[in-house]
Amino acid sequence: MVRKKKDAEFICEYEIKDHKIMTMEEEKRERVIAAALKEFNKGYHLANMDEIVKEAGISKGLIFHYFGSKRGLFLFLLKYSAEIINNKYSKVILSSRDFLKNVWEVSKLALEMTLQYPIMYGFIGKAVFVLNEVFPEGLPKDIPNSNRTLLQEILTKSDKSMFRDDIDKDKAQNIIMWTMHGFSDSLLAYGDDLENYEANYEKLMKEFEEYLELLRKLLYK
Structure with a gap:
């Protein structure tokens, strides 16, 4: 399918550091990004470019100069969010060979980042449903998937001999991964409701830890 001519320049592979918006003065740039993330938290179709320029305090012509179109801005936000998350995940050091312990470490980071970046995670939670x-x-193929990279590292480093001998070890790993994915997806329901998320944060941490401990009793020797 041919890309729309009006935004072909912006719907492509690029590094965030090379995007036009990075030439904008930092405070102003951060204001634009914050306003856009907030508006797109409503969902792609409900997001209004007029509201973004009003909140950011810039002209509509200027925002189209930098992003080309609504979906050009949407793609930038996807790349921007993925890069921040990727940078956080890239610092995780998995020193244990215990599969469940490593899943717990990664999941704790996901919980902490949801708390640290509620608007961003609210945006991602809505975005995934309209990408196609x-x-x-x-x-574009250059959006980093740090979560996939980390999961692959967990699989590579884990000691399968810790699982019970009478079960399929690959299936055991899948059960744990599905549990982690399901729990992570449930966090998206909080969107940008930081107050509600903070109020339930300790409960969520305890609940997920209990799931992992139950899986340890069921699947480990």
């Missing part, structure tokens, strides 16, 4: 519709030609 907004980008029917497919997303």
Whole structure:
């Protein structure tokens, strides 16, 4: 499918540091990004470019100069969010060979980042449901997937001999991964409701730890 001419320049592979918006004065740039993330938290179709320029205090012409179109801005926010998350995940050091322990370490970081970046995670939670519709030609291939990289590292480093001998060890790992994915997805329901998330944070941590301990009793020797 041919990309729309008006935004072809912006719907492509690029590094965040090379994007036009990075030439903007830092305080102003951060204001634009914050306003855009907040507005897109409503969902792609409900997000209004007029509200973004009003909140950011810039002209509509200027925002189209930097992003080309609504979906050009949407893609930038996806890349921007992925880069921040990727940088956080890249600092995780998995020293244990205990599969469940490593899953716990990664999941704790996910919980902490949801608390640290509620608007961003609210945006991502809405964005995933419209990607195929907004980008029917497919997303550029350069959006980092640090979560996939970390999960692969967990699988590589884990000591399967810790699982019970009478069960399929690959299936045991899958059960744990599905539990982690399901729990992570449940966090998206909080969106940008930071107050509610903070109020339930300790409960969420305890609940997930209990799930992992139950899996340890069921699947480990």
